[in-house]
Amino acid sequence: MMQRYSLTAIILHWAIAALLAFQISVGWALESLGARGFSLYQLHKSVGITILLLTFVRIVVRFYKPRPAKLERGWQGALALWVHVGLYAFMLGAPLTGWALVSTAKVKVPTLIFGLIPLPHLPLPASVHGLAENSHGLIAWLGIALFLLHVAGALRHHVLMGDGLIYRMIPGRSRVLLFVLPALILVAFAVGRMIVPAAAPDxxxxxxxxxxxxxxxxxxxxxxxxxxxxxxxxxxxxxxxxxxxxxxxxxxxxxxxxxxxxxxxxxxxxxxxxxxxxxxxxxxxxxxxxxxxxxxxxxxxxxxxxxxxxxxxxxxxxxxxxxxxxxxxxxxxxxxxxxxxxxxxxxxxxxxxxxxxxxxxxxxxxxxxxxxxxxxxxxxxxxxxxxxxxxxxxxxxxxxxxxxxxxxxx
The missing domain is CATH 2.40.128.110 (Lipid/polyisoprenoid-binding, YceI-like)
Incomplete structure (x- = not known):
């Protein structure tokens, strides 16, 4: 019987994946919205900090909960390892560079996480604003590429090789959840597009x-x-x-x-x-x-x-x-x-x-x-x-x- 990840790791995996899909969907539209995107921009920051915190928890769980053994060696195993490392770097780097971007902006916009918890600005000089902005955009595109590689690798194992790899991230090997959980990612992406304000009159x-x-x-x-x-x-x-x-x-x-x-x-x-x-x-x-x-x-x-x-x-x-x-x-x-x-x-x-x-x-x-x-x-x-x-x-x-x-x- 194939060993699965812990239930905590599974929940964190799918929650972070859905939030990342939402962030990518919203992030594409923010620059073109101007002041109309103010509320959405605040939500984008709140979700980003949530991803950062969940990623820290996921790292802790990864070290303290047993993980399934690797299924592949050689260059395929090495590629899978580096894709995972890259995804963790993406989940940490995207919100951190976003936080740095906000903290070094000329216009100091306060951040309240979901309108409740104030987030202080990082003690960074204004001179790093350009670096933070460029890094945030670059990391987002790299994250999308890694995300697609991760999905492609999982489908290769599960469909082409028939080893049921995806069931390691599905509670109870449920066939229903096999479709529902990935669908949540698509739903999160769609919600992000739906809440973007439509073009407004002059x-x-x-x-x-x-x-x-x-x-x-x-x-x-x-x-x-x-x-x-x-x-x-x-x-x-x-x-x-x-x-x-x-x-x-x-x-x-x-x-x-x-x-x-x-x-x-x-x-x-x-x-x-x-x-x-x-x-x-x-x-x-x-x-x-x-x-x-x-x-x-x-x-x-x-x-x-x-x-x-x-x-x-x-x-x-x-x-x-x-x-x-x-x-x-x-x-x-x-x-x-x-x-x-x-x-x-x-x-x-x-x-x-x-x-x-x-x-x-x-x-x-x-x-x-x-x-x-x-x-x-x-x-x-x-x-x-x-x-x-x-x-x-x-x-x-x-x-x-x-x-x-x-x-x-x-």
Whole structure:
């Protein structure tokens, strides 16, 4: 009776084989996905580290559990031995070079294994990034070749030589499992292809749409306000305002529960988030908005899009650069009424240490000493160096900012 591998070795063999097939399937698509592949990239890293850990266990089992004797000697036996050695090198080298690649990348993307366990970066210099990247790709192709050689050798023994070699890796010599277990590898490969995102429409067509009254940044070349219709509306409103304000404009205190959110198109999807910490100083008479002064300060470290991976990227230099510039501010002196209850204010936005003209549009509702405020702005991220790295190439050029809160007159 042919000796078999231990049950532990069998389980590890087929589990690692299926995971490798999944990795190969997904890995082929990652480079072409850009930012759309962010979640899949994180899964790819998680599965890679899982393979690394299972391989270490497999090595331990190999030394402490009895193994079947070799069936062949000579050059065929030597070839089989070196294919096995190569496969172990592949199972260790692929995840290790991938880990090194991530650890030395210019854009530091945090890794959480299956969204739960943080994986630290390896203490490697950035100069080895190119070597890690090239090695990772080369090892993957060598692994595929070794994988095919291993399968060919097993089929040669089992089918052509009729010695039942594959049964050494099948529990109980089950004919059902003889087909089911190899089929799992094909299923894993197919699943990897199925979860790859399909081609998406152009990002510009799917970016968050602006309201018809929403203001864009002021043109920096002309420093002039944009749509002509809005300018005409402002002129007509100003002419209608003949009443002289009495006394200084009132100050308003922002009440708890307000929100500042943001959204940006991402190759057919939308990434949405918010800032949990911000303050606003508002002095404004709704009947005489030209006397207004508005200052909003946002703690950029409080940004979140509800995804641990992406949240870990936001503070970095590619996006908000919070180490050097933890706060963004918007300041405006004066506002214009564009319609009953609707206003706009042209001011200055300072983000990542860069100051540029910026417009906001907002509405006031309510009467007396408590008002509800809601509004929008559209920020051109390139003007402030936000999203300036390789992982941002699929992001829309502008970010839609929304805000809503209640204010009480002081």
């Amino acid at each position: 990002a510009a067509a799917t970016a968050p749409a602006a309201d018809e009254d929403e203001a864009a940044p002021i043109d920096n070349a002309t420093n002039a306000a944009v749509p002509e219709q809005a300018a005409n509306a402002t002129t007509n409103t100003a002419e209608a305002e003949t009443e002289t304000p009495v006394g200084p404009p009132p100050a308003w205190s922002v009440q708890p529960g307000g929100k500042i959110g943001f959204a940006v198109g991402n190759d057919g999807d939308t990434i949405s988030g918010s800032f949990s910490r911000w303050t606003a100083d508002i002095v404004m008479d709704p009947d005489h908005p030209d006397s207004a002064t508005i200052t909003v300060s946002i703690d950029m470290t409080s940004a979140s899009v509800g995804d641990a991976y992406k949240d870990g990227m936001l503070p970095g230099d590619e996006f908000f650069g919070v180490a050097a510039h933890p706060t963004a501010t918007f300041k405006a002196t004066g506002a214009q009424q564009t319609a009953p209850g609707r206003y706009r204010a042209d001011g200055t936005l300072t983000l990542k240490g860069i100051s540029k003209p910026q417009r906001i549009s907002f509405t006031l509702s309510g009467t007396g000493k408590t008002r509800s405020i809601s509004g929008t702005a559209r920020v051109t991220r390139a003007l402030f160096g936000v999203g300036n790295g390789d992982s941002s190439t699929s992001l829309a050029p502008s970010v839609a900012v929304t805000f809503a809160f209640k204010a009480k007159q002081k």
